[in-house]
Amino acid sequence: MPDLSPILLSLKLALLTSFVLLVIGLPIAYxxxxxxSKAKIFVESLVSLPIILPPTVIGFYLLILFxxxxxxxxxxxxxxxxxxFTFSGILIASLVYSFPFMVQPLQKAFEQIPQHYWxxxxxxxxxxxxxLIKVVxxxxxxxxxxxxxxxxxxxxxxxxxxxxxxGNIPGETKVASLAIYSDLEALDYSAAHFYSxxxxxxxxxxxxMVNLLNKDKKADA
Amino acid sequence: MLDIHxxxxxxxxxGETALEVQAHFKNEAITGIYGNSGEGKSTLFNIIAxxxxxxxxxxxxxxLVWLDSVKEINLPTQKRNTGYIFQTNSLFPHFxxxxxxxxxxxxxxxxxVAVSELLSQVDMEGMENRYPHQLSGGQVQRIxxxxxxxxxxxxxxxxxxFSALDLEIKQKLxxxxxxxxxxxxxxxxxxxxxxxxIFYLCDEVLWIKNHKxxxxxxxxxxxxxxxxxxxxx
Numbered sequence: 001m002p003d004l005s006p007i008l009l010s011l012k013l014a015l016l017t018s019f020v021l022l023v024i025g026l027p028i029a030y031x032x033x034x035x036x037s038k039a040k041i042f043v044e045s046l047v048s049l050p051i052i053l054p055p056t057v058i059g060f061y062l063l064i065l066f067x068x069x070x071x072x073x074x075x076x077x078x079x080x081x082x083x084x085f086t087f088s089g090i091l092i093a094s095l096v097y098s099f100p101f102m103v104q105p106l107q108k109a110f111e112q113i114p115q116h117y118w119x120x121x122x123x124x125x126x127x128x129x130x131x132l133i134k135v136v137x138x139x140x141x142x143x144x145x146x147x148x149x150x151x152x153x154x155x156x157x158x159x160x161x162x163x164x165x166x167g168n169i170p171g172e173t174k175v176a177s178l179a180i181y182s183d184l185e186a187l188d189y190s191a192a193h194f195y196s197x198x199x200x201x202x203x204x205x206x207x208x209m210v211n212l213l214n215k216d217k218k219a220d221a
Numbered sequence: 222m223l224d225i226h227x228x229x230x231x232x233x234x235x236g237e238t239a240l241e242v243q244a245h246f247k248n249e250a251i252t253g254i255y256g257n258s259g260e261g262k263s264t265l266f267n268i269i270a271x272x273x274x275x276x277x278x279x280x281x282x283x284x285l286v287w288l289d290s291v292k293e294i295n296l297p298t299q300k301r302n303t304g305y306i307f308q309t310n311s312l313f314p315h316f317x318x319x320x321x322x323x324x325x326x327x328x329x330x331x332x333x334v335a336v337s338e339l340l341s342q343v344d345m346e347g348m349e350n351r352y353p354h355q356l357s358g359g360q361v362q363r364i365x366x367x368x369x370x371x372x373x374x375x376x377x378x379x380x381x382x383f384s385a386l387d388l389e390i391k392q393k394l395x396x397x398x399x400x401x402x403x404x405x406x407x408x409x410x411x412x413x414x415x416x417x418x419i420f421y422l423c424d425e426v427l428w429i430k431n432h433k434x435x436x437x438x439x440x441x442x443x444x445x446x447x448x449x450x451x452x453x454x
Contacts, residue, residue: 116307121274122298124325124372125307134324138315 002191005171007198013175014155017094018148021102023199024095025147032216048100055097062093067167076158082164090158090166090173097161098154102147109143110136110213141215148214153206154174156199222247223376227268227278227288233259233432239309240275241433246425247251248375249269251402251409253419256429262412265429269410270305271298272413279435294430304369304377309385311365312353318364319349325372339367343397359390366397370405383418395421416447 032044050058064075066083076083083089120130137144147174161176166173168182177193183192222244233241240261246252255264267273269280271287271394273294280288284396287296304426322336338424340346343363353361355445360383369377383391419440426443429432438446 114310116305116310117269117313119267119298120305120307120313121324122272122310123270123301125299125301125302125327125369126324127299135313135315139313 001185002194003170003179006174006176008196009087009171009174010156010176010199013090013094013158014152016091017098017155018102018151019096019152022144022148023193024135025106026100030110032107033110050097050135051100052095053119055158055160057166058097059093059161061090061182062096062161063164065140066092085165085167085173087172089215090162090175093165094155094158097158098151101150101154102125104147105143105147106140109140113139122202144174145213146210149206149210153203157221223269225265225269225278225283227265227275227280229261229264229268229273229275231261231264231279231432234260238432240429242429244427244434244436246408246410246427246437248408249406250424251411251422253423253426253443254410254412254429255414255416255419255426255443258414260429261432262429263380266305266380266410266412268376269301269376270303271296272302278380278396302372302374302376303364304372304374306362306369306377306379307383308367308381309358309361310353311382312361312368314353317350317352317452318356321353321364322368322371325368336372339371340364342370342401343367346374357390358385359387359394362386362394362447363397363416366394367402370401376408376410377404379409381414382416383411383413391418392421398422419443 017083028047032040032047035043063084064070065087066076068074068082073083081088083092117135117139118128118131121135122128126134157177158175159181162175163178163179163181166175166178168174168178174182176199180195180199181193182191183189224244225246226243227241228239229240232238234259239435242261242265244325253272256262264273268278268392269449273289275290279286279290281300282301285296285302286292286294288294312318313324316324318340319336322339326335335348340348343366345367346361347364348360349355356364365382368378383394393409395418398409401407411422417450423440424452425437425439425444426444427437428446
């Protein structure tokens with residue numbers, strides 16, 4: 001039986017990334033949805049950048065940023081915070097890498113909520129926060145689930161960015177995709193198969209769930 | 222009564238222009254806000270509801286100051302207690318009929334029974350657990366009216382509430398609105414570009430022409446003006 005820790009590490013990383021991105025993605029997506037400025041297209045481009053940027057480039061610059069050789073990394077190190085080649089490091093890299101997969105569906109959903117839902121709620125005596133929690137977010141539940149699932153799936157399959165900033169440390173940064181690579185290098189095909197089949201099954205389930213969500217969304221409309 | 226005297230810059234098809242409204246709306250009356258598209262009718266509603274602010278003006282409801290641009294008073298929407306009914310999608314789609322009505326009630330525990338009573342008043346008994354997408358356009362508007370009653374709104378703003386409805390359904394809504402005006406002493410303002418809505422329903426009319434108006438006119442005077450306009454065509 002191959003070591004299960006890379007799978008568990010991948011699941012832990014994907015779940016944490018999805019939850020953290022949901023929490024920070026909601027206010028950012030909302031701000032982008034209401035922001036009216038010529039600079040908006042620049043910020044939106046920046047948000048989308050990880051989609052097209054090679055993961056190794058993201059990993060390389062994160063490694064430079066957090067390196068104790070540089071001011072920022074050195075300052076963190078002085079506080080006892082070490083990012084490269086740790087689980088925290090691959091979590092930060094995942095947050096950057098999967099950022100657009102959460103923010104884009106959320107921003108689109110905020111933009112599609114009719115303004116008069118907000119207005120009616122205000123006239124009914126509700127505050128902006130109450131309106132957000134009780135009216136707006138329930139009406140974008142499909143987008144929230146889609147963003148969560150896409151982020152989860154994207155993180156499960158990360159390779160380059162994790163290899164760059166995390167290395168391949170068993171139990172710390174060796175996620176399932178890295179385990180497949182290592183096992184292949186070591187000509188251990190059965191272990192590589194084991195991890196690959198698990199990732200393949202998870203991917204099929206995720207695609208099925210996304211399609212099911214889209215079908216439900218069409219039925220609701 | 223509601224006294225309004227405002228000036229606000231708005232964007233129209235002919236570019237930027239000023240909406241200037243001076244009017245006095247009576248309690249227990251239905252007033253039609255009439256005018257062509259882009260005259261600023263919905264903007265006026267947003268100002269009354271507190272959803273938009275004019276550059277200059279005052280707004281008094283009975284003895285309360287809702288807005289005074291000089292004294293920098295602007296009562297938030299949440300404290301104006303105005304019912305707002307839109308042309309479509311007036312209800313929240315994720316709530317049932319009952320939840321939509323209870324959302325307007327300040328203390329939900331005290332009003333469990335009131336929901337069925339309100340529904341019977343708008344001929345919608347037994348519809349508590351339906352979702353808005355399971356209702357017709359006319360039924361949605363009736364629930365929206367019930368919600369405004371649950372809210373205990375003294376002013377109800379209706380923005381083109383009949384434009385997506387058939388004549389028969391419209392007439393049923395007209396009768397509900399007339400009954401509720403008297404029963405609850407309501408001030409009802411209706412934005413419409415359909416003169417039939419005004420003829421059937423309204424006691425007075427605020428006619429916005431070229432983004433300006435200087436007050437309401439009685440329905441008979443409005444009819445005369447329309448007749449004159451038609452004769453001159």
